[in-house]
Amino acid sequence: MFASRRCQAQTIARGTAGGRTDPTAQAIDRQAAGFDPNPHFGLAQGIEDRIAGALKEATEGDAKWSPKLRALKADDDLTVSKHDLKDAQSDMGGVRDAGKAYLDSIKAPPKNGSPKENADWWKGLGAEEREAYLSLHPDAVGKLDGVPSEIRDEANRIVLGEKEADYQIQLDGIPKPPANEWTWITAGMYPSKVHTDEWMEWDKKYGDQYRHLNASLNGMKAIHTRFDQTGKGGLPEAYLLGFSPEGNGRAIVATGNPDTAQNQAVYVPGTTASLDKVGGDIDRMTELWRQTQESQPGSSVSTITWLGYDAPQDVVKDAPFEHYAYDGAPAYRQFMDGLDASHNGPGEPHRTAIGHSYGTTLIGAAAQKGDLNADDVIFAGSPGVKVGSAEEMDVPKGHVWNEEADGDPVPDIGRWGHRGSQWKLGGGTFLIPSDDQFGAHQMNTHAEGSGPTATKGSEGHSEYWTDGTTALKNQALVVVGQYGYVTAPH
Numbered sequence: 001m002f003a004s005r006r007c008q009a010q011t012i013a014r015g016t017a018g019g020r021t022d023p024t025a026q027a028i029d030r031q032a033a034g035f036d037p038n039p040h041f042g043l044a045q046g047i048e049d050r051i052a053g054a055l056k057e058a059t060e061g062d063a064k065w066s067p068k069l070r071a072l073k074a075d076d077d078l079t080v081s082k083h084d085l086k087d088a089q090s091d092m093g094g095v096r097d098a099g100k101a102y103l104d105s106i107k108a109p110p111k112n113g114s115p116k117e118n119a120d121w122w123k124g125l126g127a128e129e130r131e132a133y134l135s136l137h138p139d140a141v142g143k144l145d146g147v148p149s150e151i152r153d154e155a156n157r158i159v160l161g162e163k164e165a166d167y168q169i170q171l172d173g174i175p176k177p178p179a180n181e182w183t184w185i186t187a188g189m190y191p192s193k194v195h196t197d198e199w200m201e202w203d204k205k206y207g208d209q210y211r212h213l214n215a216s217l218n219g220m221k222a223i224h225t226r227f228d229q230t231g232k233g234g235l236p237e238a239y240l241l242g243f244s245p246e247g248n249g250r251a252i253v254a255t256g257n258p259d260t261a262q263n264q265a266v267y268v269p270g271t272t273a274s275l276d277k278v279g280g281d282i283d284r285m286t287e288l289w290r291q292t293q294e295s296q297p298g299s300s301v302s303t304i305t306w307l308g309y310d311a312p313q314d315v316v317k318d319a320p321f322e323h324y325a326y327d328g329a330p331a332y333r334q335f336m337d338g339l340d341a342s343h344n345g346p347g348e349p350h351r352t353a354i355g356h357s358y359g360t361t362l363i364g365a366a367a368q369k370g371d372l373n374a375d376d377v378i379f380a381g382s383p384g385v386k387v388g389s390a391e392e393m394d395v396p397k398g399h400v401w402n403e404e405a406d407g408d409p410v411p412d413i414g415r416w417g418h419r420g421s422q423w424k425l426g427g428g429t430f431l432i433p434s435d436d437q438f439g440a441h442q443m444n445t446h447a448e449g450s451g452p453t454a455t456k457g458s459e460g461h462s463e464y465w466t467d468g469t470t471a472l473k474n475q476a477l478v479v480v481g482q483y484g485y486v487t488a489p490h
Contacts, residue, residue, distance in 0.1 A: 106133055115146030115338035122147050142243065145338025149239045149259045156240040163245050164220045171213040174206050215276035216245040222279030226253060226286070234293070235286065242308055249275020249307070252335070253282050255289045256302035260345040263292070263301045263352070265479045266336060266374075270357025270381075271319045273311040281305045284465035288354075291467075291476035299480045300345070308335060312358055319358055320417040322365070322386065329366035336373040352376040352479050356464065357410055360385055360433070361418045367393035375399060376478050379440065380464040380471070383414015384432040388422040390439035401478055401486075402433040402440040403471050405458040443478075444487040445471040 106129045110117045122144075125133065134141050134155055141147060142155035181199045184191045195203070226238045235255065242252030258264050265288060269281045285303040292301045309328025312318030336351065343349055353374040355363040364385025366372050376399045379385065387393055390400035404411050411434045419430040422437065433440045447457040448470050455470040464471045470487065477486045 109140065109144055113144075113146075115334060115341035118144040118146035118338070119341040122151070142240075145334050146341035147338075148342050148344075149241060149254065149257055152241050153239040156243045160220060160223065160240065160243050163243075164217065167213050167217055167220075167245065171210070171217065174210050174213075175202065177206075177210070178202055215274065216249060219249055219251060219275030219278045220245070222282060223251060223253060225279065226255075226282050229286070233290070235289070241304070245275060248273075248310055248313065249278070251275055251278045251282075251307045252304065253278075253285075254302050254304040255282075255286055256300075258302040258304060258339050258349075259342050261300050261302035261349060262345060262347065263299060263350045263480050264304065264339055265301070265352045265354055266304045266306050266332075266339075267354040267356070268306050268309075268332065268359030268362050269311065270355070270359040270361075271312045271315055273307055273359070274313065275307070278305065278307055281307065284356075287465050287467050287472060288476060288479065291472050292480050295473065295476040295485075296480040296482060301479065303479075306332065306335060308332065309362060319383070319414070322361070322418065324358065325362040325365040325386070325418075326369070328362050329369060332362060332366045333370050333372060340373055350375050350479075350481050352378060354378045354380070354475065355382070356380045357383065357414075357461065364393065364418075364420075367395055370394070376401065378443075378475055378478055379403070379433045380475075381405065381408050381410045381461050382433045383410050384418030384420065386418060386420055388420030388429065388431045388438065390433075392420070398441075400433070400440040401443055401474075402438075403443045403445050403458075403464055403474070404434040405445045405460060405463060405471065407459050408461045410461050441486070442489055443471070443474040444489045445469070445474075446490060448487060 107121065107124065109121050113121065122130070130151075134151065138155035138158040142152050142159055144152070178196065178198045180196050182193050183196045184193055186192075223240065223243075229235050230237050237257065239254040239257060240252070241254055241258075242250055244250040265285070267281070267285050267288075273281060282305050285305045289301055289303040292299055292303070308331050310324060311328075312321065312324045318324065336353070339349070339351065351374050353363050353366075353372065353376070355361075355378070357380075360379040360382035361384060363372070363377060363379070364387055367374075367377070367385075368387050372394045374395060377393065377395050378401045380403045382402065382404075385393070391397065393400060411432055415430065415432045419432050420438075422429045422431060429437060431438045434442070436442070445458040445464070448455045455473055456466070456468050458464055458466060458469045458471040463469060464475070466472065474486050477483070
């Protein structure tokens with residue numbers, strides 16, 4: 001519109017050159033000379049220029065983005081296949097490259113930022129900037145402690161879907177292992193069972209990748225299983241707060257939104273924990289959540305499985321070493337601080353750190369070497385926590401709890417690698433949380449009561465979270481702060 005008017009004005013001006021007797025031409029001359037009797041002319045001219053600039057940018061943007069947008073097309077069916085998800089991951093990379101200039105204009109998250117810094121960064125973005133960063137960098141957003149749990153969950157579910165599709169396609173491309181894996185040979189007087197040459201050749205070429213892909217996909221399936229359980233028996237929504245299939249894998253899964261929960265429990269699994277086996281650890285926290293509702297009906301609780309470290313994978317070769325605990329402790333402390341930064345519920349949440357087996361060693365290292373943001377600590381089947389007394393841990397006095405079930409061999413065996421020491425006048429003593437001198441509250445794990453309210457006893461190293469056990473009930477009571485009902489061993 002404004003362009004047409006300008007052309008008309010220029011034509012009139014050229015037609016009256018010389019005498020300049022036409023009033024319109026005279027007005028145009030005055031405007032050109034800086035004398036504008038129409039106060040709206042400058043405003044109109046400015047709007048015209050902005051429109052022209054916007055059209056130019058739109059044309060350039062269309063030329064830049066159109067090829068990428070044209071590539072973002074799915075199959076002509078209603079099924080989202082693994083190939084669709086794989087294509088979406090590839091397309092996202094293309095869109096990210098094409099939109100680099102725009103993304104560069106968005107403030108990036110702080111490098112190695114604290115949870116509070118991460119939270120402030122997210123709050124400081126506009127709605128459109130958040131959407132763009134979440135869409136194009138879900139892997140980065142999903143890892144940021146302090147960012148709201150709903151956002152991290154959305155980001156990590158995107159990564160989960162993409163990785164699941166990628167891994168399944170890779171697995172489908174590997175030849176199946178030979179059916180005749182074993183054969184018998186006779187060496188001396190006795191036959192021996194050995195792998196066939198055919199299987200050995202396959203294993204050398206594909207074995208490690210095949211096992212990693214299968215193990216990772218098993219873990220992803222377990223996470224989906226927990227998603228599908230939401231609503232069953234009142235079970236709340238699950239939140240995927242961390243995920244990676246690299247190495248032994250990472251998975252942080254919450255039952256209930258920790259940002260609004262009044263009680264939070266963060267569980268660290270021990271030796272052999274991996275993405276492949278995360279389903280069992282998720283189930284333990286599901287059972288703990290259900291027990292909290294029995295112990296205190298209607299209580300606001302989020303129970304979290306935290307597989308955020310490289311756990312030792314072999315009881316003999318790895319578990320005696322402490323570096324797994326000290327390497328993972330900073331990430332655990334940061335996650336606990338992140339729960340504070342993202343919490344938006346009423347009041348301050350009550351937070352409990354729970355460890356099993358080597359997971360207790362990690363919590364001990366976290367409380368020994370830094371500030372552990374926890375109100376209570378529960379150890380179960382602990383081989384030792386690197387300190388010789390509950391008072392040496394960064395936990396409120398009187399809020400360290402311990403369980404040791406009958407027949408659990410880990411405390412006595414593990415103490416030789418992860419015990420702590422108390423040095424007193426005349427000598428020293430090596431201690432673990434099961435020792436009375438350590439100073440933890442010992443919780444009962446034996447059967448209690450009779451009739452409908454009776455609880456079962458726990459046996460061995462793996463029954464601390466079995467439904468209906470005294471061990472599980474006592475943990476739930478600590479999580480909801482009902483300390484007076486916790487029972488001690490007979």
